[in-house]
Amino acid sequence: MVKPFIIGTRNSGQFLHAGAEILRNGGTALDAVEAATRLVELNPNDTSVGLGGIPNILGVQEMDASLMCGKTMNTGSVGALKGFKHPISVARKVLDEAPHVLLVGAGAEHFARVMDCETGDLETEESVKVYKAFVNDAFEHEGIDESQAWAVNYARSQNLRDWYDRLADERHGTVNIVAIDENGDIASAVSTSGTALKFPGRLGDSPIIGAGNYCDNRYGAATCTGRGELAIRNSTARTIIHYMEEGLSAKDAASRAMKDIHALKAFGSMNCIVFDAKGNTTSATTRPDRESVHWYMDMESKEPEKRVGINVNPPVNHDE
Numbered sequence: 001m002v003k004p005f006i007i008g009t010r011n012s013g014q015f016l017h018a019g020a021e022i023l024r025n026g027g028t029a030l031d032a033v034e035a036a037t038r039l040v041e042l043n044p045n046d047t048s049v050g051l052g053g054i055p056n057i058l059g060v061q062e063m064d065a066s067l068m069c070g071k072t073m074n075t076g077s078v079g080a081l082k083g084f085k086h087p088i089s090v091a092r093k094v095l096d097e098a099p100h101v102l103l104v105g106a107g108a109e110h111f112a113r114v115m116d117c118e119t120g121d122l123e124t125e126e127s128v129k130v131y132k133a134f135v136n137d138a139f140e141h142e143g144i145d146e147s148q149a150w151a152v153n154y155a156r157s158q159n160l161r162d163w164y165d166r167l168a169d170e171r172h173g174t175v176n177i178v179a180i181d182e183n184g185d186i187a188s189a190v191s192t193s194g195t196a197l198k199f200p201g202r203l204g205d206s207p208i209i210g211a212g213n214y215c216d217n218r219y220g221a222a223t224c225t226g227r228g229e230l231a232i233r234n235s236t237a238r239t240i241i242h243y244m245e246e247g248l249s250a251k252d253a254a255s256r257a258m259k260d261i262h263a264l265k266a267f268g269s270m271n272c273i274v275f276d277a278k279g280n281t282t283s284a285t286t287r288p289d290r291e292s293v294h295w296y297m298d299m300e301s302k303e304p305e306k307r308v309g310i311n312v313n314p315p316v317n318h319d320e
């Protein structure tokens with residue numbers, strides 16, 4: 001029997017304490033990953049999750065989140081959700097209460113209100129500042145008109161890509177948290193404000209079960225961060241679980257899925273954290289220039305332990 005543990009990305013793993021405490025007291029993996037994710041959502045210094053998330057191209061913060069239970073294979077997701085403090089807990093309500101698995105936009109907000117989920121303003125001085133800097137730049141390049149057609153024109157321009165690059169390091173990302181409890185039940189949670197300056201209504205991989213989030217008690221868990229479009233195109237999280245089902249180790253499954261991302265030959269990078277049903281953990285990135293890290297806590301841990309995963313570099317192109 002694998003002993004309970006929790007792993008995650010972000011903030012040196014400090015928020016994992018909340019999840020570890022729940023597991024230590026015999027709580028479920030589902031409660032543990034939700035509790036830890038809520039702490040990241042509340043952190044204003046984390047500028048790509050919850051409070052302080054960078055808005056979309058029209059200045060509106062739209063959140064994506066999902067939860068999966070590896071025992072029942074039940075899932076709950078919300079996309080393009082505005083005005084709620086804890087998107088992950090709205091996703092939990094979808095999982096627990098709704099006859100659906102994914103709600104987006106106004107419908108998701110209506111559902112969240114009916115479920116008494118906590119509303120809140122997610123703007124911070126910093127998120128407003130970054131957006132203003134972007135708008136000044138965009139207006140200078142494209143001008144503005146009433147129809148906001150500038151946003152479309154701007155989005156087509158190379159200049160927006162420059163902004164994506166500029167924001168990529170510090171203001172891009174997603175929290176991924178996965179855990180196994182004392183019953184051997186696995187759960188996975190993902191929450192993000194998505195790609196900064198995205199189109200309104202754009203969903204990334206985070207709320208798409210199979211793309212950015214998947215777990216199955218029999219094989220393990222996998223969650224993703226990075227350019228969501230890539231994980232959607234490859235069903236990355238589900239594919240990693242499939243590779244483990246076919247017999248690959250967590251490390252080899254993650255590595256192969258990152259190679260699949262390179263094979264798309266598309267703009268952006270991808271990262272994942274993974275564990276298998278035996279409790280082996282790993283993480284992987286398609287970026288050659290960045291350490292792939294995940295944080296680990298089990299019931300004996302006093303502090304989160306840093307674990308370094310693998311870099312899966314792009315293949316060398318001999319034609320160039």
Ligand code: ASP
Pocket residue numbers: 064172173174192193194195203204205206212224225226227228229
């Ligand atoms: N995967 C997220 C998305 O595409 C963003 C990120 O992880 O950077 O929305």
